[in-house]
Amino acid sequence: xxxxxxxxxxxxxxxxxxxxxxxxxxxxxxxxxxxxxxxxxxxxxxxxxxxxxxxxxxxxxxxxxxxxxxxxxxxxxxxxxxxxxxxxxxxxxxxxxxxxxxxxxxxxxxxxxxxxxxxxxxxxxxxxxxxxxxxxxxxxxxxxxxxxxxxxxxxxxxx
Numbered sequence: 069x070x071x072x073x074x075x076x077x078x079x080x081x082x083x084x085x086x087x088x089x090x091x092x093x094x095x096x097x098x099x100x101x102x103x104x105x106x107x108x109x110x111x112x113x114x115x116x117x118x119x120x121x122x123x124x125x126x127x128x129x130x131x132x133x134x135x136x137x138x139x140x141x142x143x144x145x146x147x148x149x150x151x152x153x154x155x156x157x158x159x160x161x162x163x164x165x166x167x168x169x170x171x172x173x174x175x176x177x178x179x180x181x182x183x184x185x186x187x188x189x190x191x192x193x194x195x196x197x198x199x200x201x202x203x204x205x206x207x208x209x210x211x212x213x214x215x216x217x218x219x220x221x222x223x224x225x226x227x
Contacts, residue, residue, distance in 0.1 A: 077175060077210035085199075085207060092117060092161035093201055096140075099125040100163050103140070106130060112164040112176075114140035116148050118155045124148040140164075141182035145189050156191040163201035175200040175208035177215055186212050187219040 082090060092115045100113030105128060112128040126143025141160060148155055164176045177200060178186065190196040194213025202208050212219075 076214045077208045079175075079202060079206050079208050082205045082207055088117065089159065089161070089197075089199060089207075091115075092123060092159060093163065093199060093207055095123055095125050096161040096163040097201060099127045099140075100165070103127040104129045105165075107132070107134075110165055112140035112162065114144040114160060114162050116141075116144040116157050116160045118148060118152060119158050120152060120155070122148065122151060124151055139179065139182050141178050142185050145185055149189070155189065156193065157186070157189045157196060159197045159199065160186060161199040161201070161207075173202045173204060173206065175202055177210075183212065183216040184220065187216055187221070192221070 082093065085093070095115035096113040098113065099115070100111050103111035103113065105111045107130050113125065115123055115125045117123045124144055124147045126140050126147055128140045129138040131137055141162065144160070145157065148157065162176065162178065178198065186196070190212055194211060196212045198210055198212060198215060200208045
């Protein structure tokens with residue numbers, strides 16, 4: 069997984085994942101059906117885990133104002149914080165509806181807003197894994213450090 073002209077992620081078979089990561093993907097797929105996406109039709113499910121081993125899920129909830137829409141990754145992380153208190157996440161998995169009708173499967177990574185939320189909850193650990201469900205029994209994997217190489221960190225300004 070390197071940046072530049074080489075792919076910044078790797079695609080691997082679902083069965084090659086650890087049991088924990090398989091569970092994350094399955095939970096993200098499962099909660100995706102609960103998404104409220106009447107405007108875009110783009111349903112997203114996310115599952116996040118911490119070092120304490122809890123897995124919490126979230127889905128996107130669209131609202132007519134769009135600025136008040138809840139993203140699945142944010143919903144899952146916020147629910148984990150509500151469950152455990154301030155935490156360090158150890159991995160997050162995302163599953164979404166296809167971006168297009170084409171047969172080509174491409175990973176759908178978190179948006180910039182969600183990447184910042186992931187960063188703020190990984191305690192400065194750039195190796196936190198992000199898994200996205202490609203379908204056809206394939207998962208794309210990268211890290212927060214690859215997707216957000218120069219994160220904004222409030223800690224810099226608070227010390």
